[in-house]
Amino acid sequence: MPLFKCTFPGCLQPGVGRQGSCRLCNNHLCTKHLRQDFHHCPDWRVNEREYVIKSTEAEIAEMTALLSQVNVCALRDRAAALRKVDCTVLALSYDHQSRFSVMGGMNYHIPIHFVDGVTWLCRIRRHNITTTPVAHQNRLILSEVATYQFLSSRTQIPIPKVHDYSIYSPSNPIGVGYILMDKLAGKPLSDCDLTDADRECVLSQLADVFAALKQHPFNEIGCLLDPDNLSVGPVLDESTIDADENGNLLLLGPFKSALEYRTASIKHQIELILRGESYSDNAIDAYLVHRFVLDYVIESVTRNEQGPFFLKHMDDKGDHILVDDEFRIVGIIDWEWAQITTQSEAFAAPLYFLDVGLYYSGSNELSRKEVEFASNLKRRNEAGLADLVYGGRVAHRLAHCVGGDTGDIEDLPNHFMGLLRAVLPRNNERETWAHWRGGAMMTYEKDEDLQNLIQKGSK
Ligand SMILES: [Zn+2]
Ligand SMILES: [Zn+2]
Structure with a gap:
């Protein structure tokens, strides 16, 4: 279903x-x-102005509805009781102008001001037509808190302290699922211009983070399940979730091996493509790519992905790292999608390090930041981690090829050709997408699923 x-x-x-x-x-x-x-x-690619107007209206309606569900008095009383210090929560109203200071694509943050100057944030999940079922939202809250719990109890990685949380439930007096946490000072790293010295300073601290995560191997791939039980549960990435005939959530994993994990993710994605739920503008391209990766790529990739497995911040675009004026990391935030995964995926460079233009064009050349990061790891005798950064393109490309439907049909060919060149450089250095696609159409000529897609008029 x-x-x-x-x-x-x-x-x-x-x-x-x-x-x-x-x-x-x-x-x-x-x-x-x-x-x-x-x-x-309106389509943002065709009529951006009209799209922005409609999108703003929709966002105002969404946020007004969400904030009206929050019981401000109950939230204030809860925070004051937990810390035993009086606090205030200002009346909630949505201000579109200052939205970037309080929300991202998935969460909104309500400040709680204590009379002694301390500020907490109440992190609540946004809710609109794109939001997954509440059972999934609740799992994300529990998994994010479990991740903070894991990091604070086992590592020195700077993160905000979590004071309280609740899932969505009729007995939750705040009215919405939430996480109460410290508000950290600092600005997002992705907003900063770095000198060579600043960059070296940041890279060195991130090398510490990689080294710390490397100290904590897991036996399974998946997401942390629950703050009270730091075992590994199913994968929660949106591209992997499904529902049964009664609308109950179906999740993949946890997995004991990389081959199982990769195979299940790809097969699920193929199912979505065939059901018309994914890659609707380029279903045939996407089918061929996923089929080919399943049949010819995954086995060789996972040969180098034996366990153990490690925790990864899966949304590492740079705004997850807060730094002070001296570029010391104040905290790493937004762990909601964190997942335990293969070492090659866990320790490929954060996306923040990539030269985005070059990468999206299909080039596998490492960026200056990636090379410097790998050198830094090598200098501190972390040659294994350095090698994973040098070889990180395979994991980056796989993550963007499998289930990475962005709606831009140009992305898939570039990521896929990049993947082929990363995995099998000798055979594919001069291969073009058009030539590869023609060959794949012949390889899968008699494939029933491909024939069905063609007959349905899929593009
Ligand atoms: Zn519409
Ligand atoms: Zn319809």
Whole structure:
């Protein structure tokens, strides 16, 4: 059963995952009803101005509804009782101008001011048409808190202290699921211009973080389950979740081996492509890529991915690291998608280090930051970690190829050709996407699923 059903009147088809959930008109749409003949919301690539207007309206409506669910008095009383210090929570109203200081794509942060000058944040999850079922949202809250619990009890990695949390439930007096945590000073690293010395300072501290995580091996791949039980549960990444016929959440894992993990993720993605829930604009390309990776790439990749497994911050674009004016790391935040994974994925360089333009063009050349980071690790006798950074492109490309449906059909060919060159450089140095695709169409000519996609008129 699909996670979302098309909301077009009379339609019984599955809604397309990410691209088919429209925040502007609050509809889930199937492949057919997502087309312009039926769906008239502005496309940001065609009419950016109109899109921004509609998107702002939708966001204001979403946030006003969310904040109205928060019981401000109960939140204030809870925080004051926990810390035994009086505090205030200002009346909640959504200010679109200052949104970047209080929210990201998934969470909103309510400040709690104590009379002695300390500030906590109440982190609550945003809720709109793209939001996954509440059972998944609750698992994310528990897993994020479990991750903070793990990091604070086993490592010196700087993170905000968590004071309280609750999932969504009728008995939760605050009205929404939340995490209460310290507000950290500092600014996001991704907003900073770094001199050579600043960069060296940051890289060195991140090498400490990698070295600390390397000290804590796990036997399984998945996400931490619960703050009271730091065992490994299923993977929670959005691209891997599904629902059964009664709408109950279906999750993948936990996994004992990399081969099991990679195989299950790819097979699930193939199923979504065939059901019309993923890669709706380039289903045939995506099918060929996922099929080929499953049949010809995964075995050689996972040969180097034997356990143990390690914790990774899966959203490491640079805004997750807060630094002070001397570029000391004040804290690493936003661990909601953290996952225990293969060492090659866990210790590939953070995405923040990549030269984004070069990487998205398909080039596997390492960026200056990656090379310097690997050198730093080597200098401190972490040759194993340095090698994982040098060889990190395979993990980066795999993560963007498998289930990485961005809605931009140019991305997949570049990531896939990059993956082929990273895994099998000799055979694929001069290979082009068009030539590879032609060959794959011939290889899978008799494949029933491919034939079905072609007959359905998939692109
Ligand atoms: Zn719409
Ligand atoms: Zn439909």
